[in-house]
Amino acid sequence: MLGASVGSQWGKTGAAGFWMAEFNEVYARAGYYDIAFNRDISREVEFVFSEYQRLNGRALRSLLEIACGPGYHARAFAKKGVETFGLDLRPEMIDFARDKAKVDGIDVHWTAADMRGFTLPHPVDVIITMYDSLDCLSDNDDIVDHFRTVAANLTPGGMYLFELTHPRDCSMHGYGKYTYSGEQNGTNVDIIWAVNDPKHDAFTQVAEVETILRVVEHGKETLYRDKARERYFSPQELVALTKLAGGLNVVDCYGDFVAGLRMDNSPASRRMIFVLQKQS
Numbered sequence: 001m002l003g004a005s006v007g008s009q010w011g012k013t014g015a016a017g018f019w020m021a022e023f024n025e026v027y028a029r030a031g032y033y034d035i036a037f038n039r040d041i042s043r044e045v046e047f048v049f050s051e052y053q054r055l056n057g058r059a060l061r062s063l064l065e066i067a068c069g070p071g072y073h074a075r076a077f078a079k080k081g082v083e084t085f086g087l088d089l090r091p092e093m094i095d096f097a098r099d100k101a102k103v104d105g106i107d108v109h110w111t112a113a114d115m116r117g118f119t120l121p122h123p124v125d126v127i128i129t130m131y132d133s134l135d136c137l138s139d140n141d142d143i144v145d146h147f148r149t150v151a152a153n154l155t156p157g158g159m160y161l162f163e164l165t166h167p168r169d170c171s172m173h174g175y176g177k178y179t180y181s182g183e184q185n186g187t188n189v190d191i192i193w194a195v196n197d198p199k200h201d202a203f204t205q206v207a208e209v210e211t212i213l214r215v216v217e218h219g220k221e222t223l224y225r226d227k228a229r230e231r232y233f234s235p236q237e238l239v240a241l242t243k244l245a246g247g248l249n250v251v252d253c254y255g256d257f258v259a260g261l262r263m264d265n266s267p268a269s270r271r272m273i274f275v276l277q278k279q280s
């Protein structure tokens with residue numbers, strides 16, 4: 001683990017000073033993040049339900065969303081009657097997610113904590129980490145700590161599903177350029193990712209990625225410049241790191257949230273979706 005940490009309700013948090021270069025300018029502005037990134041995640045939610053059912057022969061009853069940001073997935077599962085937990089490093093994201101859940105009249109247990117070390121009040125059936133959120137774990141110790149933490153917080157037969165960009169779109173060979181835009185009540189937000197044409201370092205597999213958050217509100221434009229370190233994980237390496245961590249087996253690798261669609265280099269395979277199961 002890097003740097004100092006202070007205790008939170010369930011584990012470690014960076015509240016004393018965030019020690020990872022982490023897009024703090026963007027993630028601390030949860031409302032603007034939400035304008036740019038709010039999206040339909042219903043297909044992903046259905047996929048998680050059916051994968052768990054397939055593995056365990058029963059419906060999932062409890063779930064944790066790690067790096068939940070505004071809690072899109074956590075709130076969707078809670079709406080379907082699942083006991084749900086949401087965890088994110090940024091307290092601003094957690095406050096935003098909590099307010100949204102309150103408006104929807106749903107119950108989610110929220111906490112600001114680090115994905116490398118936390119303890120839930122009790123183990124859950126499913127843990128998910130969506131939308132590339134693992135790429136902040138820049139060295140092997142980070143990811144091993146993370147996998148061990150996940151395994152310790154799962155019920156027997158419990159499932160861990162995480163989603164990363166396909167290596168065609170972001171890898172040692174190239175980092176794509178992305179702009180995410182949205183509008184809400186007259187506020188326009190663009191988040192322009194990778195403005196510095198980043199490259200992954202050949203030894204560390206880490207890229208220094210710069211972004212611009214552009215907000216136009218009441219006719220006034222404000223730019224927030226931000227940066228973070230992002231790690232590229234190859235599919236093979238993720239399998240090896242899972243084995244190194246122990247406690248979890250890789251049971252499936254999918255190329256999209258589509259039953260049976262293999263993760264490979266075919267055009268239909270657009271994401272890296274790993275399904276891990278707690279060892280019995």
Ligand SMILES: C[S@@+](CC[C@H](N)C(=O)[O-])C[C@H]1O[C@@H](n2cnc3c(N)ncnc32)[C@H](O)[C@@H]1O
Binds near residue numbers: 066069071087093
């Ligand atoms: C790309 S956003 C994804 C948010 C959300 N899951 C979504 O689908 O839009 C990544 C999130 O990871 C959180 N994060 C970054 N490092 C973290 C860590 N070490 N532990 C927990 N959360 C972390 C950030 O605060 C941010 O909210």
